[in-house]
Amino acid sequence: MAKTGYGKRLAGDEDPHADPDFAHLSPRDREIAVFVDHLHEGHAMGYKAIAAEHPRYGQQACRTSLRRITLAGHLRWIKEHITVEDNSMRWVTRTYWSRTRRSAEWWAEFARKLDGKDVTEDYQPGLARVEEAQAAQDIDVVDVEPEPAGTAHQVLAELRAADSRMALSDADCRSLASLAEEWLSRGATPDDITKAVTDGLPPDVTNPGGFARTRLESKMPPKKSKAKIRQKAARRARISRVIMACGLCDADERTTEIVNGLCRECLEGVDGDECECGGGCGGTYGYVPDTFLPGPRGSGDLPGADEVIDVTARVEALRRAAGLR
Numbered sequence: 001m002a003k004t005g006y007g008k009r010l011a012g013d014e015d016p017h018a019d020p021d022f023a024h025l026s027p028r029d030r031e032i033a034v035f036v037d038h039l040h041e042g043h044a045m046g047y048k049a050i051a052a053e054h055p056r057y058g059q060q061a062c063r064t065s066l067r068r069i070t071l072a073g074h075l076r077w078i079k080e081h082i083t084v085e086d087n088s089m090r091w092v093t094r095t096y097w098s099r100t101r102r103s104a105e106w107w108a109e110f111a112r113k114l115d116g117k118d119v120t121e122d123y124q125p126g127l128a129r130v131e132e133a134q135a136a137q138d139i140d141v142v143d144v145e146p147e148p149a150g151t152a153h154q155v156l157a158e159l160r161a162a163d164s165r166m167a168l169s170d171a172d173c174r175s176l177a178s179l180a181e182e183w184l185s186r187g188a189t190p191d192d193i194t195k196a197v198t199d200g201l202p203p204d205v206t207n208p209g210g211f212a213r214t215r216l217e218s219k220m221p222p223k224k225s226k227a228k229i230r231q232k233a234a235r236r237a238r239i240s241r242v243i244m245a246c247g248l249c250d251a252d253e254r255t256t257e258i259v260n261g262l263c264r265e266c267l268e269g270v271d272g273d274e275c276e277c278g279g280g281c282g283g284t285y286g287y288v289p290d291t292f293l294p295g296p297r298g299s300g301d302l303p304g305a306d307e308v309i310d311v312t313a314r315v316e317a318l319r320r321a322a323g324l325r
Contacts, residue, residue: 007042081241152180172209
């Protein structure tokens with residue numbers, strides 16, 4: 001999963017799953033599209049994250065396929081300008097995925113309908129200015145809706161980073177998520193949970209899941225009073241502006257033209273994408289200089305000034321002349 005506030009977001013109004021969903025794509029692009037389609041909402045969507053999870057393709061193959069999947073109408077990056085009732089503002093970049101193939105006109109209308117939308121429940125006061133952080137996320141994107149279940153699962157999954165002795169399995173994370181959610185509902189932060197579970201660990205932890213459960217239950221913070229809950233009620237927030245962004249370089253409509261989800265510069269690179277083998281042969285669809293193409297072979301004797309030396313044949317001739325063959 002992506003960090004809180006980042007990850008896959010569904011465009012909605014989808015057709016049910018069917019075999020022809022991605023039949024219009026090439027075999028590799030189709031395989032990666034199916035892989036992305038089955039990711040949970042909130043999953044990291046950068047090509048590096050997808051390559052790390054995909055069993056067959058590396059970073060360049062995933063990046064190229066995401067480019068083509070975008071052009072086919074399944075993926076868009078949209079920057080939303082959020083204005084809160086205290087007049088504070090921020091830009092957030094969201095990724096929207098559609099299993100159903102959409103036209104450029106459909107995506108334009110989809111973005112237009114976001115303008116003015118009330119996103120009070122989605123607003124997260126502590127979220128940094130994601131427009132500036134986007135460059136470091138490659139083509140990862142931001143979602144400012146922190147679902148409690150997703151946050152709880154993420155905190156538990158990241159315990160291994162705080163202390164390798166607390167490497168919880170996915171089953172452990174799912175089992176303990178309700179406890180972590182209860183901590184969060186009582187005002188605890190993710191750091192509070194991490195500290196409570198990892199502080200003062202014994203030298204060996206043979207059952208990280210059971211150990212984490214014991215600590216989460218025994219150190220549960222008290223419930224917040226209703227008065228405190230009311231004090232932290234969400235401030236009103238709405239989307240005050242929407243612009244399309246390029247999924248590969250993060251340029252947006254303020255500085256360049258976006259065509260089918262890509263800027264002109266990134267769009268021009270499509271013709272040079274690598275071949276469909278997934279990187280095994282090193283072939284390309286683009287221009288190959290003449291110096292890299294096969295040339296005429298010489299006779300094996302001393303070549304003239306215009307001939308191309310066949311090194312293998314020349315060595316064989318020298319061996320024969322020296323009596324080594």
